[in-house]
Amino acid sequence: MTDVADEEIKVDRLLMRLGAVDRLSAEETAALRAIARDRRHYPADKTIIRAGEDTQFSTLLLSGLVCRYKDLRDGGRQISALHVDGDFVDLHSFTLKRLDHNVMTLSACEVSLVAHRDLKDITEAHPHLTRMLWFLTNVDAARHREWELSLGRRDAAARVAHLLCEMHARFEIIGLAQEGGYPLELTQTELAECVGLTPVHVNRVLRQLREDGLVSFQHKRVQIRDWPRLTALAGFRPAYLYLEPQQI
Amino acid sequence: MTDVADEEIKVDRLLMRLGAVDRLSAEETAALRAIARDRRHYPADKTIIRAGEDTQFSTLLLSGLVCRYKDLRDGGRQISALHVDGDFVDLHSFTLKRLDHNVMTLSACEVSLVAHRDLKDITEAHPHLTRMLWFLTNVDAARHREWELSLGRRDAAARVAHLLCEMHARFEIIGLAQEGGYPLELTQTELAECVGLTPVHVNRVLRQLREDGLVSFQHKRVQIRDWPRLTALAGFRPAYLYLEPQQI
DNA sequence: CGAGTACTTGACTGTGGTCAAAGCCAGTGG
DNA sequence: CCACTGGCTTTGACCACAGTCAAGTACTCG
Numbered sequence: 001m002t003d004v005a006d007e008e009i010k011v012d013r014l015l016m017r018l019g020a021v022d023r024l025s026a027e028e029t030a031a032l033r034a035i036a037r038d039r040r041h042y043p044a045d046k047t048i049i050r051a052g053e054d055t056q057f058s059t060l061l062l063s064g065l066v067c068r069y070k071d072l073r074d075g076g077r078q079i080s081a082l083h084v085d086g087d088f089v090d091l092h093s094f095t096l097k098r099l100d101h102n103v104m105t106l107s108a109c110e111v112s113l114v115a116h117r118d119l120k121d122i123t124e125a126h127p128h129l130t131r132m133l134w135f136l137t138n139v140d141a142a143r144h145r146e147w148e149l150s151l152g153r154r155d156a157a158a159r160v161a162h163l164l165c166e167m168h169a170r171f172e173i174i175g176l177a178q179e180g181g182y183p184l185e186l187t188q189t190e191l192a193e194c195v196g197l198t199p200v201h202v203n204r205v206l207r208q209l210r211e212d213g214l215v216s217f218q219h220k221r222v223q224i225r226d227w228p229r230l231t232a233l234a235g236f237r238p239a240y241l242y243l244e245p246q247q248i
Numbered sequence: 249m250t251d252v253a254d255e256e257i258k259v260d261r262l263l264m265r266l267g268a269v270d271r272l273s274a275e276e277t278a279a280l281r282a283i284a285r286d287r288r289h290y291p292a293d294k295t296i297i298r299a300g301e302d303t304q305f306s307t308l309l310l311s312g313l314v315c316r317y318k319d320l321r322d323g324g325r326q327i328s329a330l331h332v333d334g335d336f337v338d339l340h341s342f343t344l345k346r347l348d349h350n351v352m353t354l355s356a357c358e359v360s361l362v363a364h365r366d367l368k369d370i371t372e373a374h375p376h377l378t379r380m381l382w383f384l385t386n387v388d389a390a391r392h393r394e395w396e397l398s399l400g401r402r403d404a405a406a407r408v409a410h411l412l413c414e415m416h417a418r419f420e421i422i423g424l425a426q427e428g429g430y431p432l433e434l435t436q437t438e439l440a441e442c443v444g445l446t447p448v449h450v451n452r453v454l455r456q457l458r459e460d461g462l463v464s465f466q467h468k469r470v471q472i473r474d475w476p477r478l479t480a481l482a483g484f485r486p487a488y489l490y491l492e493p494q495q496i
Numbered sequence: 497c498g499a500g501t502a503c504t505t506g507a508c509t510g511t512g513g514t515c516a517a518a519g520c521c522a523g524t525g526g
Numbered sequence: 527c528c529a530c531t532g533g534c535t536t537t538g539a540c541c542a543c544a545g546t547c548a549a550g551t552a553c554t555c556g
Contacts, residue, residue, distance in 0.1 A: 046413045052487065070393065072483060076401040080393040092390075095383035095496055100488040123375045131371055134382050135270035137389065142340075142348045144392035145318065151399035152444030153324040154546065172254045187502065197398030201544055203504060235321060239300065240348040246344055281543060404512065435534065449512055 013086030013174055014060060018132050020173070028129040035118035035229075036060050042109045044185070049103040055093040055115040061085060064109030065185045068101045069193065079194040081143065082106075082167065085174050092137050094119045105187035131248045142240045151196045154235065159195040160205045160224045161234035164215050164222055169238050181223040254270045261334030261422055262308060266380050266423070270496045276377040281327075283366035284308050290357045291333045292433070297351040303341040305361040309333060312357030313433045316349045317378045317441065327442040329391065330415065333422050340385050355433035390488045402483065408453045409482035412463050412470055417486050429471040439465075443489040 015032060018024055026033075038057075042048055042064075049055065051070070066083040068090070080101060083089045093099050094116050122128045144235075146166070150159045165185075171182035186194075192202040210216045214230045216223045224230060231237075263280060266272055272280075286305075290296055290312075297303065299318070307314075314331040316338070328349060331337045341347050342364050371378045394414070398407045412432075419430035434442075440450040459466045462478045464471045472478060479485075 011256050044306075053420040068393075070397045072397070074399055078397045078400040080396045092386040094350050095386050095391065096490060097494050098487075098496075100490075101393055110360075111312060120300075120379075123379055127371045127375075127378075131343055131368075134385070137382070138385055141385065141389035141392055142344070143355060144389055144396060145349055148392060148395055149318045149320070149326045151396060151468075152326040152441075153320050173272075183373045189502080198506090198545055199503085200546080204544090207504085232336055242344060242348075248345075271502090435536080436536095446513055446534085448514080448537090455536085 002089050009217075013062070014088065017086050018136075019175070020243070021135065021245055022132060024129075024132070028126055028132075031122060031126055031129060035114050035122070036112040038113040038115075039217060040113060041114065042105045042111065043107075043153050044105055044107050045186065047102050047104045049090060049093075049112065051077055051100055051101060051102050054098055055090070055116070057093045057115055058119065059089040059103065060112040060114055061087045061089050061157070062110040062112060064111075065106040066103060066109060067106055067190070068103050068185055077193050078196065079190065080147070081140065082194065084167075086131070088114075091119075091133060092140070106190060120206050135242075135248050139190045139242045146240045147194075156195075156197055156201055156205050158234050159197065160191070160202060161209060161214065162236050163191070163231055164193055164217065164224075165218050165231055165234045165236035166238075166241070168224060169241055169243070173243060180225075180227070183220060184217065184222050185220055255375060261310070265334050266384075268461060268491070269383065269493055270380060272377075272380070274415065276374055276380075279370060279374055279377060282349050283362050283370070286361040286363075286422070288361060290353045290359065292353055292355050292357075295350050295352045297341075297347060298347055299350050300346050301393040302346055303338070303364070305363055306339045306341055306367065307337040307351065307469075308360040308362055310358040310360060311357075314351060314357060315354055315438070315442075316351050318349045325383045325441050326444065327438065328395070329388065330442065330474055332418050333424065336362075336381070336384050336410040339386075340383060340388070354438060357431070371389050376496070383490075383496050387490045390490065393435060394488045404443075404445055404449055404453050405456060406482050407445065408439070409462065409478055410484050411439070411443055412465065412472075413484035414463075414483050414486075416470065416472060417489055417491070421491060428473075428475070429469055431468060432465065432470050433468055 015029055015034075017026065018032075039062075048059070061083050063085045065087050066087075067079045068081045068083075069077050069079045071077050089111075090099060090103055119133070122133070143166075146162075150162050154162060167184060168182060170179060171177040176182055186201050187198040188206070190198045195202070197205070206217055208232075210218075213225050214233065215225055262284075263272065263277055281423075285476075287310075309331050311333045314335075314337050315326045315327045316329045317325050319325050337359075338347060338351055365380070370381070394410075396411050401412060402477070415432060416425060416430060419425040422432055434452050436454070437447040440447045443450070445453070454465055459480075461473045462475055462481065
């Protein structure tokens with residue numbers, strides 16, 4: 001595979017995600033490609049946007065794993081979202097200007113910075129594309145709501161299982177899940193920060209899930225062993241991810 | 249006060265909220281007023297939108313208290329958001345079409361139904377107004393993130409205190425907070441469903457907060473007793489509510 | 497090969513859940 | 527006007543899930 005073809009695939013992951021939901025015109029496709037220019041590479045564990053800063057750009061994740069998190073004064077940290085290849089990590093900063101959370105890489109990442117100025121132009125010239133982008137931020141909020149449900153009402157095992165189910169579904173649609181497994185560049189501590197548990201307890205839960213033959217998470221890879229029982233334990237129903245086509 | 253003036257005030261609460269953030273032109277104001285026509289009244293405790301249904305309208309809350317919630321199969325319920333006068337409860341259904349959660353009144357409510365068809369017209373004709381509405385859904389997501397932080401990392405007292413702080417700030421900007429207090433049409437059970445605790449424990453926490461002289465919640469009314477200590481306990485900083493003016 | 501990070505495990509603790517019963521209050525009907 | 531009802535709140539006794547603390551193991555990377 002040439003570098004050029006490789007680059008195209010990376011840029012196209014967002015287009016594929018959008019195209020799977022509603023039809024994108026050639027013009028819209030071109031407009032999106034045109035604004036996703038400024039390419040950057042970041043190492044793992046780098047905070048790339050800090051809460052409260054003024055932002056001029058939104059971050060389109062081309063490859064790698066990114067999280068958004070909030071800190072408590074006493075040192076506690078809650079990861080509020082995970083992002084995979086093709087996600088518009090902080091599209092909401094276009095209207096919010098300054099963010100209420102930090103953005104950090106969890107693995108080495110490649111991104112495109114998209115100027116808010118260019119997004120504004122899209123809202124002036126491409127109403128349908130604007131609605132599609134708006135849709136993306138609304139799906140993001142829907143994931144927040146499902147996480148609220150996990151954090152508020154599911155027990156430890158169901159929380160961990162649910163997260164592993166969600167990430168499986170998300171990796172699957174971008175073609176990065178293989179043989180019932182997928183790569184997940186998280187430490188157990190970071191996983192704990194997603195699900196509101198301690199690292200120690202996450203470790204115990206993972207052992208239990210593994211011994212019960214539901215799922216394993218080792219060496220940064222998740223392997224699904226029994227999808228029906230896993231989704232049943234987690235109460236996972238993927239409607240909230242909005243993967244079905246519709247007219248926007 | 250005449251009925252007509254009263255009606256105007258109700259419609260204008262959304263306009264005031266938007267106008268406090270960024271300047272609304274006369275045309276934009278008129279466009280918003282024009283689409284908020286279909287007026288409805290609902291009794292308390294009525295589920296008005298169910299998860300998964302196809303929606304043709306979004307709900308602008310004119311007066312009353314509304315919640316959005318998700319159910320677990322085993323009967324558990326998590327309230328993911330509360331809405332006060334002037335909130336666009338489910339503006340996100342405009343792009344999502346079907347919702348991932350239910351919408352329910354907590355008190356008697358008055359609403360305007362806004363047709364998605366009309367919202368679409370706005371996205372075609374009023375880019376700046378479109379960005380303002382997009383902004384509203386993004387602020388909604390920011391509140392979800394703060395709730396994720398509460399549910400995942402704050403202890404019971406801080407969770408309850410934080411919710412009471414947030415609602416105070418929100419009632420204040422719509423002019424419904426008076427003498428350091430505000431009306432909150434919630435039962436302790438419903439409050440528990442917001443903060444991921446049991447009703448019994450919420451009751452204990454409320455007693456503690458009251459005895460410590462921080463805040464009381466009795467007879468559907470919250471009375472702030474010591475705002476500095478309450479916000480300190482809660483770790484409340486209102487930046488995530490995006491009440492400051494900015495250019496969108 | 498050594499240092500540092502991540503993972504694993506065990507013993508013990510504590511916050512918040514469960515279960516149960518009683519109290520309170522507003523609304524309803526006799 | 528009062529008794530009854532049902533929902534909400536309050537309290538106590540007990541329990542359990544997940545947290546804390548601590549020690550040890552296994553990998554990775556220099």
